[in-house]
Amino acid sequence: MSRFDTLIINGQLITAADRYTADIGIKDGRIVALGQDLGEAEEVIDAQGLWVMPGGVDAHCHLDQPLGDGAVMADDFESGTRSAACGGTTTVIPFAAQQKGQSLRAAVEDYHRRSEGKAFIDYAFHMIVTDPTETVLKEELPALINEGYSSFKIYLTYDDLKLNDREVLKVLAMARREGGMVMVHAENADCIAYLTELLEEQGKTAPYYHGVTHSSIAEREATHRAISLAELIDVPLLIVHVSGPEAIEQIRWAQGRGLRVYGETCPQYLMLTASDLDQEGFEGAKCVCSPPPRDTAAQEAVWEALENGVFQVFSSDHAPFRYEDPQGKKLHGESASFAHIPNGIPGLETRLPILFSEGVIKERIDATRFVALTATQPAKIYGLYPRKGTIAIGSDADLTLWDPAARTTVRNADLHHAVDYTPYEGLELTGKPVLTLCRGRVVSRDGRPSAEPGYGQFLKCDKPQPARPRGATKGF
Numbered sequence: 191m192s193r194f195d196t197l198i199i200n201g202q203l204i205t206a207a208d209r210y211t212a213d214i215g216i217k218d219g220r221i222v223a224l225g226q227d228l229g230e231a232e233e234v235i236d237a238q239g240l241w242v243m244p245g246g247v248d249a250h251c252h253l254d255q256p257l258g259d260g261a262v263m264a265d266d267f268e269s270g271t272r273s274a275a276c277g278g279t280t281t282v283i284p285f286a287a288q289q290k291g292q293s294l295r296a297a298v299e300d301y302h303r304r305s306e307g308k309a310f311i312d313y314a315f316h317m318i319v320t321d322p323t324e325t326v327l328k329e330e331l332p333a334l335i336n337e338g339y340s341s342f343k344i345y346l347t348y349d350d351l352k353l354n355d356r357e358v359l360k361v362l363a364m365a366r367r368e369g370g371m372v373m374v375h376a377e378n379a380d381c382i383a384y385l386t387e388l389l390e391e392q393g394k395t396a397p398y399y400h401g402v403t404h405s406s407i408a409e410r411e412a413t414h415r416a417i418s419l420a421e422l423i424d425v426p427l428l429i430v431h432v433s434g435p436e437a438i439e440q441i442r443w444a445q446g447r448g449l450r451v452y453g454e455t456c457p458q459y460l461m462l463t464a465s466d467l468d469q470e471g472f473e474g475a476k477c478v479c480s481p482p483p484r485d486t487a488a489q490e491a492v493w494e495a496l497e498n499g500v501f502q503v504f505s506s507d508h509a510p511f512r513y514e515d516p517q518g519k520k521l522h523g524e525s526a527s528f529a530h531i532p533n534g535i536p537g538l539e540t541r542l543p544i545l546f547s548e549g550v551i552k553e554r555i556d557a558t559r560f561v562a563l564t565a566t567q568p569a570k571i572y573g574l575y576p577r578k579g580t581i582a583i584g585s586d587a588d589l590t591l592w593d594p595a596a597r598t599t600v601r602n603a604d605l606h607h608a609v610d611y612t613p614y615e616g617l618e619l620t621g622k623p624v625l626t627l628c629r630g631r632v633v634s635r636d637g638r639p640s641a642e643p644g645y646g647q648f649l650k651c652d653k654p655q656p657a658r659p660r661g662a663t664k665g666f
């Protein structure tokens with residue numbers, strides 16, 4: 191019998207720290223050797239001319255999430271993880287969302303039923319906490335955090351999701367006690383509601399006005415408030431989907447003061463602007479997401495924050511709604527106000543190729559930073575490291591082999607999600623994932639799936655080290 195199931199030879203290995211040429215020996219789904227002339231294997235993959243990177247960890251995406259307003263997500267765990275695999279991702283972390291009045295445990299159990307036997311790649315769950323009752327705070331959340339659901343998102347906006355400041359404080363205090371990682375959707379709900387009412391009264395209801403109401407000032411205020419509440423409690427916090435300089439300044443300010451405040455951004459804030467919402471007819475609805483894309487100066491600020499370390503995580507925030515669908519973007523018809531368009535854009539499969547091409551190839555970030563942002567840091571922040579997110583002995587053999595010179599054009603027809611559009615149609619990219627392995631098994635080859643649904647396993651997350659408080663003394 192061979193020493194290895196698979197050997198990957200001659201590749202240039204890139205981790206968040208290093209870049210070197212070595213062979214990788216894989217046995218029983220794990221990396222068991224790194225070196226030269228490692229010996230015999232059942233299968234040898236020649237990676238000459240390719241870059242071998244950890245498979246992507248997409249730490250923020252929405253799949254088959256029940257919404258309660260009649261809208262239905264286009265992607266379930268099958269189509270969503272198939273699409274992710276074809277784009278070089280090997281782990282996704284979508285959200286088990288609590289409806290107000292629902293037990294959090296029931297939401298998690300329901301999400302297991304929705305995912306069971308469907309995934310092409312591995313997956314963990316974040317939770318969404320919308321109803322922090324005494325039972326949720328004292329019993330359900332502490333138990334769930336200990337059972338492998340160690341991160342959750344809270345919202346400061348959306349009527350059916352948002353928490354008030356007092357509820358946020360209670361949730362943060364619980365996270366501090368239990369070691370959970372808190373993610374915050376930071377937009378000021380009342381600013382958005384006020385501006386929406388004002389614009390609708392003036393008959394300004396086109397998709398473009400979604401971006402006007404979701405002002406960057408409303409994002410900045412909520413970001414600052416979330417940071418202040420976390421400082422009061424002394425607990426780390428991650429601000430998700432940051433769109434521009436106003437919120438970035440708040441995060442940088444907090445980090446400069448030594449607070450454990452982390453930041454995430456997404457491809458839409460690099461590639462889209464408000465003008466993508468300002469299109470003929472209802473077309474702009476395709477790019478309605480929250481926070482919305484801003485302007486080219488905001489894009490530059492987001493690039494800078496990816497480069498200089500203000501952001502730790504680059505996720506897709508894949509929130510899939512079909513355009514031509516009465517359960518999708520056209521839920522309330524084409525003449526509906528922007529305020530009633532389901533929020534979100536697809537991006538699981540394009541996340542890595544976009545950052546690779548626009549970031550690494552155009553030399554805005556180097557390849558090690560690409561790995562840090564898309565795999566290593568999300569794995570660390572959400573308690574999956576070192577099993578996921580790196581190339582190391584003992585880690586899962588989750589690997590993506592990139593051809594750094596291959597040219598492609600994004601076409602929705604070539605993507606594997608169930609959405610009927612991509613906001614990046616026609617975008618020309620350099621560099622593509624040509625082979626992706628999850629636990630040693632090839633899950634996509636040359637942009638096409640090559641595993642079957644059900645291969646992906648559920649992952650329990652450890653309590654993340656970055657979620658530990660600084661230990662500042664409190665008088666309460």
Ligand code: DUC
Pocket residue numbers: 252375478479480481507509533534535
């Ligand atoms: N905003 C969110 O908060 N989640 C999903 C999609 C979106 O646009």
Ligand code: ZN
Pocket residue numbers: 375430431480
């Ligand atoms: Zn959000």
Ligand code: ZN
Pocket residue numbers: 250251252507509
């Ligand atoms: Zn989201």
